[in-house]
Every structure is written in C-alpha cells, then in structure tokens.
Amino acid sequence: MFGPSFLSENEVEFILWAPYQEKVTLRLNEEKYDMEKDEKGYFRITVNAKEGDKYSFIIDKGEIPDPASRYQPDGVHGRSQLVSLKYEWKSREVKIKPEDLIIYELHIGTFTQEGTFYSAVEKLDYLVDLGVTAIEIMPVHQFPGKKDWGYDGVYLYAVQNTYGGPYAFMKFIDEAHQRGLAVILDVVYNHVGPEGNYMMFLGPYFSQKYKTPWGLTFNFDDAYSDEVRKFILDNVRYWFEVFHIDGLRLDAVHAIYDFSPKHILQDIAELSHSLGKFVIAESDLNDPKIIDDKCGYKIDAQWVDDFHHSVHAYLTGERNSYYSDFGTLDDIVKAFKDVFVYDGKYSNFRKKTHGAPVGNLNACKFVVYIQDHDQVGNRGNGDRLSTLVDKQSYMIASALYLLSPFIPMIFMGEEYYERNPFLFFSDFSDPNLIKGVREGRLRENGQEIDPQSDEAFLKSKLSWNIDKEILEYYRTLIKIRKEFSNKCSRRIKVDKGDKWLVIGLEKIFLLVAFSDTELTSRHSGELLFSSSDFPKNIVSSKEIRVKKGIGIYKYSI
Known part of the structure; x- marks a missing residue:
C-alpha cells in the first residue's frame, strides 16, 4: 500500500508517489535519508523505525506530511506518526443481508458531548436496543482543526486525531461488531479538502479537466491516472482489511468524473465484493446505471433524495429551492411505486429532464430517509423535522420510510425527537478559506451562525433529551419492520x-x-x-x- 509499512517491529518501508519531484528526503525523527525514485515516480526507502516515531518528507517546496499518513496527531500541517495498527480483535466482521439493513447515520463529534470514539462506544447498547443493524459514520479521515462534518478531509488513510485516532476507531468497530452491529464508513473520493492538501506538489493526483464546488477532484482518467486509481483502491482495501469496516458509503458520486473504459466506481464495487463487502453511493443523478449489476457500476445501493423531498415538501409545505419540484401526494405515491419521482420527467427546478426509470431493480437497491446530515445541515438554521411539523406529521413521516420496502436510514437523534439543530461547522486556519465559508454559507444557505464558531459546533451536539413516546414509537416500527418486511420486494x-x-x-x-x-x-x-x-x-x-x-x-x- 501507499505510505509506511511495518516489515518487522523495528523496520519500516516508506513509499511516496511523487513524479513531480526529482529528489525526496525522508526525515525520521531528526535523521534524514535520501529516497530512491523509480521510473513511475515512486520514492522508496526502508529504515529502522518504530511505533510512535514522527516523520515527514522534504521536497522542493519544503517539508510536508505523508499524504498516505496513518496518523496526524498534530493536525493536517503537522508531522506524520508511525502506527503499526496491530490490534487484538475480539469480534468478527458482521455480514448483514440487504433486506435486514436498518442504518443509523451519526457524526462522531456531535453524537456525544465528548465527541470521541470511546464515548460513542457507551451508546452502542442503546442502538442495539433501538433495533438498528448498521451504523453509518460520517467521514473520519483527518480534516483541519477540531470540528468539521468530515468532507473537508485531506488524509484519506489517517483517522481524525480529535476523535481518538486509529486505535480508538478500531475499538469502536470491535465493540460494535461484538453487539452484532455492522459499521459503514462514509468516504470521500470526489474531492480533497482545500487546507492541508500537499498532494498537488507531488504529482498529478488531481484532474485538470474537471472541477467540483468543494475542492480538487482526483485524476481518474488522464495521464498517470493508473497510480491515482491505485491510491483510491488501496484506500478501499485499507478500510476493509485493516479496520474491518463492513461497508462504505461513497459521497456524491455524481462529482466523481471518469471517462475511462471502466469507471472507478465499478472498480471500487468489484474490489469490495471480492472482499465480501458492500458499497452504498450518494448520487443526485437519479441514474440506475450506478446500481445496475448487468450494465452499470454494480454499486449495491444508492440514496434516494426524491423520497425525502416528496415527504418533506408535502408535510412542511416548503416550496423553495429543489422542493419547488415536489409537494403533492402524487409525488409520495410515485416514490413508493417507482422510487425516483423524476425518472425522465422535466424538472422545473433543474430546467431540464432529469433521471431515468429504475426498471425492475429491487427495493434493497435504495436507501431512504426523512432526515440526513445534508437535508438538515444545509438549512440555514440546521432545522430538524421535529421543529418544522407537528408530532403526528412527524410520526407519519417516520412510519412511511421505516416501513417502506427500501433500506431505511435514521439520522442520529431523530428516533427520540431531537430538537437541537445540526448546523454546518468547520475549523479552517486559512483566513481566505474562513472568509469564503462564512460568506458562502450565508449567501447560499442563509446560515447566520458563524460556521467557524464554537457555537455552531456545540449547538449541533445531541442533547439526549429523550421523548419517550417517540423513542418507543421508533422501536415499535423497527420491530414491525423486522417481522413483516417486504424482503426487497417492490410489489406495492x-x-x-x-x-x-x-x-x-x-x-x-x-x-x-x-x-x-x-x-x-x-x-x-x-x-x-x-x-x-x-x-x-x-x-x-x-x-x-x-x-x-x-x-x-x-x-x-
């Protein structure tokens, strides 16, 4: 794999792909070692080193961390630290059939007051009692500062230091598995965050042809793209083999651009399946090609925003932004029958025909929800559904998706009627980035609370002020689902x-x-x-x- 590999307890091989560089020097603690470059631009060296040693690379731009670092104890600009990632697993990975998936999405930093993996472990028995079968964790790869949604991460292999680092994550996964809970990790392969990204100095990691609204996008189909694809596929393997993750959720695949004969999404799916794992995609394309096993990318399932939009717009009466395309009972009916409301239909919001029919794809190819981090957090005030509708409407919405034939996903706190907001928050240090985020969130989302402030982060933490009626209602719905599930059938x-x-x-x-x-x-x-x-x-x-x-x-x- 990319990055450091322990050959023995005191011997480590360092690998860095940096074709732009003529010379790279490894700085290990205070010692310096010149690395050897091969014809593909890989620099390698094997030296005596041990767990806990800090290292960095010296290039023509100065000293930088390892882009494939396994741990960044001092943040995105600090030196990398060696971790062997040896862990005594007490559990086996969890195999769950698609029809048995009941997902619970959570953000480690706001799930508990402490905001760590260790404190999250204390809530696992609660999740078992609730009845969910899988936990989906928002991205944990190292991001700038102490607070972020996770989508500004820049070190794909390094677990966020403020959450507890890699061993704490392993402990969380192990404890979840002991309770029969699968763990799904949200990963971001469509872009890299703007702060702490040194890969641009090393080689053509990023595309010169395509752009995303959030940052540089990986080069999956141009010159040198073979090595970039390996960098991503090695990361997929890393989470599965080293951390025993059970499945991945791929963020915003509509922003993963690849015109290769074989799309990177298909490579990810096939690698995952070869390891007995599954993959779920987020996409706003309404394109069944992503999940088609015969002539598509073979991803196991995808999120369905149309289901959320149909229920939300009808119950709240909101018609702003993309909700302008929704708001009738007919939309809810179509979401149940056809999955995509826009499946080749003209969208007034998009000003074009959108989507395609899903055909006979089964219901377990689709994940539905009435709240998630985006649909709550991209509102200016981070309003949860509990603050937008009356209690009976809330209970109706909950039953519609939890008892649907699709895979349901609960957003943390929803099950007990959490009323704290979930706002957008970040912790950049670059003044220009800070200014851009503040102005952008205010302009595009109406968020008046400064996303860089502690207030935005602390307000977003779960209160755990439990409404016992709603919690018992969710438990009951989940029990009914388990007993009377449609088992992936779309006969409705x-x-x-x-x-x-x-x-x-x-x-x-x-x-x-x-x-x-x-x-x-x-x-x-x-x-x-x-x-x-x-x-x-x-x-x-x-x-x-x-x-x-x-x-x-x-x-x-």
Whole structure:
C-alpha cells in the first residue's frame, strides 16, 4: 500500500508517489535519508523505525506530511506518526443481508458531548436496543482543526486525531461488531479538502479537466491516472482489511468524473465484493446505471433524495429551492411505486429532464430517509423535522420510510425527537478559506451562525433529551419492520384520496391520514399499531373515520 509499512517491529518501508519531484528526503525523527525514485515516480526507502516515531518528507517546496499518513496527531500541517495498527480483535466482521439493513447515520463529534470514539462506544447498547443493524459514520479521515462534518478531509488513510485516532476507531468497530452491529464508513473520493492538501506538489493526483464546488477532484482518467486509481483502491482495501469496516458509503458520486473504459466506481464495487463487502453511493443523478449489476457500476445501493423531498415538501409545505419540484401526494405515491419521482420527467427546478426509470431493480437497491446530515445541515438554521411539523406529521413521516420496502436510514437523534439543530461547522486556519465559508454559507444557505464558531459546533451536539413516546414509537416500527418486511420486494399497492393514503405491502398495509378524515380501504386487516385513533379492524370497501395519524394493519386471512 501507499505510505509506511511495518516489515518487522523495528523496520519500516516508506513509499511516496511523487513524479513531480526529482529528489525526496525522508526525515525520521531528526535523521534524514535520501529516497530512491523509480521510473513511475515512486520514492522508496526502508529504515529502522518504530511505533510512535514522527516523520515527514522534504521536497522542493519544503517539508510536508505523508499524504498516505496513518496518523496526524498534530493536525493536517503537522508531522506524520508511525502506527503499526496491530490490534487484538475480539469480534468478527458482521455480514448483514440487504433486506435486514436498518442504518443509523451519526457524526462522531456531535453524537456525544465528548465527541470521541470511546464515548460513542457507551451508546452502542442503546442502538442495539433501538433495533438498528448498521451504523453509518460520517467521514473520519483527518480534516483541519477540531470540528468539521468530515468532507473537508485531506488524509484519506489517517483517522481524525480529535476523535481518538486509529486505535480508538478500531475499538469502536470491535465493540460494535461484538453487539452484532455492522459499521459503514462514509468516504470521500470526489474531492480533497482545500487546507492541508500537499498532494498537488507531488504529482498529478488531481484532474485538470474537471472541477467540483468543494475542492480538487482526483485524476481518474488522464495521464498517470493508473497510480491515482491505485491510491483510491488501496484506500478501499485499507478500510476493509485493516479496520474491518463492513461497508462504505461513497459521497456524491455524481462529482466523481471518469471517462475511462471502466469507471472507478465499478472498480471500487468489484474490489469490495471480492472482499465480501458492500458499497452504498450518494448520487443526485437519479441514474440506475450506478446500481445496475448487468450494465452499470454494480454499486449495491444508492440514496434516494426524491423520497425525502416528496415527504418533506408535502408535510412542511416548503416550496423553495429543489422542493419547488415536489409537494403533492402524487409525488409520495410515485416514490413508493417507482422510487425516483423524476425518472425522465422535466424538472422545473433543474430546467431540464432529469433521471431515468429504475426498471425492475429491487427495493434493497435504495436507501431512504426523512432526515440526513445534508437535508438538515444545509438549512440555514440546521432545522430538524421535529421543529418544522407537528408530532403526528412527524410520526407519519417516520412510519412511511421505516416501513417502506427500501433500506431505511435514521439520522442520529431523530428516533427520540431531537430538537437541537445540526448546523454546518468547520475549523479552517486559512483566513481566505474562513472568509469564503462564512460568506458562502450565508449567501447560499442563509446560515447566520458563524460556521467557524464554537457555537455552531456545540449547538449541533445531541442533547439526549429523550421523548419517550417517540423513542418507543421508533422501536415499535423497527420491530414491525423486522417481522413483516417486504424482503426487497417492490410489489406495492397505493390508494390515494384527499389527504389520505393506503399503502399495501406484502404482509401489512398502512392507513395514512394527513388530517382527520373519512377514507375507504380496499384491504381488510387487524390493527397492529397506530399513532392516533384508528379502528381495531378494517373491512374492505367499508368507509371509516380516522384522526390524523397512521395505522399499521396485518392482513386478514
């Protein structure tokens, strides 16, 4: 792999890909060693070294950390530190079928007051009791400063120092596995953060043809791209083999540009599958090619923003920005039946036709949610759904996605009605970057609280002020899902009326009343659970009166 490798307890090989450089010197503690360069631009040297030693590389621009560093104890500008990453695992990796995935997305820095892996371990039993089966962790590779969402990371192999570093992460994963929880890591291969990025001085790591709004994008298809692809694929292997991660979530794959005969996403998917692992993608393209196993990139599943937008816009009445394309019950119906609301349909917001039909792809190819870090955090005030709608609407939204045939994802705190915001926060040291972030978040998102401030970060921490009714409601929904799951089937019947839906799944059906109303169901069943006043039994074609809420019924035999 790229970076340092322990050949023995006291012998380390250092590898740096730096074709732009004619000479590179390794500085290990206070000793200096000239490295040898090969025809592909790799510099190598093997020297006596041990765990804890600090090192850096001296190039024509000065002294820099290792871009493939395994640990940055002093941050993105500090020297790298050797860690052997030897850990006594007490658990085995967790294998979970797609139909059994119930994901819980969390941010280590705000999940607990301490904001570390060690403190997060103390919440694992709570997550087991909730009923989730997998934890998705927002990016943990080293970012500037002490607080960040993680998408400004610059050292793909180094675990964030303020979270506890690599061994603390291993401990967290091991403890999760002992409890039967899979761990999914959010990784960013579409760009590298703007501060602490020294790779641009070493070689053509980044594309000269494509740009992203967030930073330089990797060179996956131009000259020297073979080595860049290896750098990323080695990183995929690293998380799976060294840290025993069970799956990856790939950030914003629509910003991964690659016109090679074989897309890097397909390479990532195939490598992951060869190791018995899975991959989930975030994409706003509404393009089934990403998850198609026959003629696509073979990614296992992808996030579906359309489901979120349909439910959110209808319940909140918001019509700004991309919500202008949504807001009717028909959108929710289409999301259940066809997954993408925009599947080759003209989008007024985008001013073009958007998306393509998913065909017969099964439901477990799609991850749905009513909140996530983006949909909450990219609001100016970081508003959670709990502060935007009444409690019955909140419970309706929760049941719609948790009992859908798709893979559900809970955003941390949602399950107990957290009301603290989740704001955007960062900790850059470059004055120009700080100015740009402040002005950009205010202009584009309306965020008035300074993202660089401690206030933005501290306000975003979970309060753990638990609403017991909502927490018990989520536990119940998850139990019902586990017992009556559609098992990836998209065989769904949906009836729609004025402010009501009846959603027929394989073993259960949902009566959804968005206000006190009368409705007629074509299904007969016995009440399993309801959020308000619903009859204990439903007879097909008989009119009933219900209060605003949701009723979950088991089909009558």
